[in-house]
Amino acid sequence: MSEHVYKSVEITGSSTESIADGVRKAVSRASQTVRHVEWFEVVSVRGHIANGEVEHFQVTVKIGFRLEAGDQP
Amino acid sequence: MSEHVYKSVEITGSSTESIADGVRKAVSRASQTVRHVEWFEVVSVRGHIANGEVEHFQVTVKIGFRLEAGDQP
Amino acid sequence: MSEHVYKSVEITGSSTESIADGVRKAVSRASQTVRHVEWFEVVSVRGHIANGEVEHFQVTVKIGFRLEAGDQP
Amino acid sequence: MSEHVYKSVEITGSSTESIADGVRKAVSRASQTVRHVEWFEVVSVRGHIANGEVEHFQVTVKIGFRLEAGDQP
Amino acid sequence: MSEHVYKSVEITGSSTESIADGVRKAVSRASQTVRHVEWFEVVSVRGHIANGEVEHFQVTVKIGFRLEAGDQP
Amino acid sequence: MSEHVYKSVEITGSSTESIADGVRKAVSRASQTVRHVEWFEVVSVRGHIANGEVEHFQVTVKIGFRLEAGDQP
Amino acid sequence: MSEHVYKSVEITGSSTESIADGVRKAVSRASQTVRHVEWFEVVSVRGHIANGEVEHFQVTVKIGFRLEAGDQP
Amino acid sequence: MSEHVYKSVEITGSSTESIADGVRKAVSRASQTVRHVEWFEVVSVRGHIANGEVEHFQVTVKIGFRLEAGDQP
């Protein structure tokens, strides 16, 4: 990690399939507009139910990325 | 949510396959006898081990449902 | 409390006005179908937002009541 | 645990003697009206004081039981 | 929630009147510069005291909004 | 805060009206006998129920005050 | 609880016998110098070990008492 | 559980596939060198990100096993 400074943000991805897939959705969305995304941590797993079945897993993850010169924390 | 009142209960579903499947088992069991089941939140993931392998994932979820007139909280 | 046995349930009341009002809604609903309701504790305060304004406060409370002979915990 | 589904409820037992006795009161009350009660976990230990002495230990436990076909979660 | 991705941020609003009013201040400020603000959760309630009286309630809320294409998480 | 040293105490105020009012009761009582009361933080909101209605909101707050020379922590 | 204001303090009692006895020691000590002691809550149970055996149970309890006019919080 | 004594250790398994698979890796590794492994509990789910995608799920589990005579806790 050397002298780098990091920021973490909280993102929620959703999936009809699995919790891992919800994590992947959140991570891949974050990576579209932020560089140097390096780690994640699952914060909560929730979801909606419709007609007696799980509709979506909503997975909230903290995602950490390295700040570059000029990035606004 | 308007003026509705909700109740949440804690249910544990088990699966030999995945954590998502344990959630689905808990949700679908709750929906057999309670109406208006609307959301869930994963509370813990535990399990038993036999012969050095995971036997079951036991997934405890809070499940929320809307109370109707006359339902006992 | 003497030798009584108590049960607590988790109920969510909603209000457009205040958090205290959300508590009152949850408590009064529980009291319609359960006797001997004696105490509450606020667990979380959440809510929905529409058009940039708070739509409802959704107040989740643990509500405790004394069990009588024959009540199902 | 196989494919069973479980529910847990929160019950408070009280005792003038000991914390273990408060747990036993809560467990034995739950077992009067619910079948298949299998485990407990102590959540909190509180109590009232009168004349400078402990009057009752009030022990809150989560109690888990197996749901049978038709049981309402 | 479908396939949407959400971000949550932590905002503190203050009010001399009530906790609900502190929530409204935070939510309405967030909505001025962010679109698709959908939910909140109260994280903490603090405040300053002056001359022996509460000066402000400072209510910290997590506020969640839907990310659109191109929004920076 | 400079080189000051602070102490915090836990006080419970009650109100039939609102949570904010319970905070004010606790703060104003603390200020009657302690000087330099500067901040508070809400720790829990509980209450008693009578005849199916909320009787009192009991709001527990941590209250911080600056220690002066000779004050006993 | 009416309009009373309460303070809670953290006291650790010790016992070679049981956890309940550690609570009683803490409560009875608090009651020697403070009036209107009304409730307690167990915060932690620790202890020292000597020669491979438990020497003392050290039970930390929050103890609540009603403040009278002029009592210093 | 009879009169048995148990120890729990914290192990992190990793998987590119799923969270359940990370649990299985941790459990199966623990079972190679310890006997009587009986239960697990998921403590945290983290992971590394490379090129904007999840590289590994790192699943930390508490794993409990029964101590035999002579085993070092």
Place this chain on the structure above:
Amino acid sequence: MSEHVYKSVEITGSSTESIADGVRKAVSRASQTVRHVEWFEVVSVRGHIANGEVEHFQVTVKIGFRLEAGDQP
């Protein structure tokens, strides 16, 4: 504590009698194979139920001991 280094491990003892007895079982088992066991802290109290009665209290404690030269942490 001087310049010593300590390690803590998590052990579960069980008792049909009391929580204190479960702690003693865990401590005395740890002391059979580890030297310099100095303190404990109760982490959780759970148990199994059979025929509507508590079968065992299962008390999980963190147990701390001083590391000597050459001990493996």
Place this chain on the structure above:
Amino acid sequence: MSEHVYKSVEITGSSTESIADGVRKAVSRASQTVRHVEWFEVVSVRGHIANGEVEHFQVTVKIGFRLEAGDQP
């Protein structure tokens, strides 16, 4: 600890230098007016920022001391 009874209080010390120094400030202030101060535990580390730099570390510690006959808890 023998049969002693202890009380713990929450004190915040501040330092421009280090967190350890903030702890020392809190401990040394408590020791000026209370006897038998024996242990501390860090509860939180916060601080104020001015002109883009840390102004003070504000370190809140729980401080435990032995009660003597007649001390008010």
Place this chain on the structure above:
Amino acid sequence: MSEHVYKSVEITGSSTESIADGVRKAVSRASQTVRHVEWFEVVSVRGHIANGEVEHFQVTVKIGFRLEAGDQP
């Protein structure tokens, strides 16, 4: 705090020297691109180890700043 609205972000600074230095790195980086930075709170202290020695302290802090008109929360 008057009628201001605040936002808090989570930043990780690293230092080979001390925890206080890690806080200063995080705060000073945040202040380069954000105005009105006013307070911080330490969330976690972690780090990497190389060749048996601490390589870096990685200190995660919540940093709060006042929002101005037009700032995006």
Place this chain on the structure above:
Amino acid sequence: MSEHVYKSVEITGSSTESIADGVRKAVSRASQTVRHVEWFEVVSVRGHIANGEVEHFQVTVKIGFRLEAGDQP
């Protein structure tokens, strides 16, 4: 982290100087008898007080190391 499996242990180091130094003591002791020590996380900071001054900072850290074939978790 690839397909590695990790174990974490809880070690307490002490220092008369600083919290960072307590971490270094714990890490360097763990590294004497365990290979592949890779990360740490501070769990608690406590200490003893003598003659009104801090005697030692006792810093408890979780320390993670990679398990090799044949290592006992």
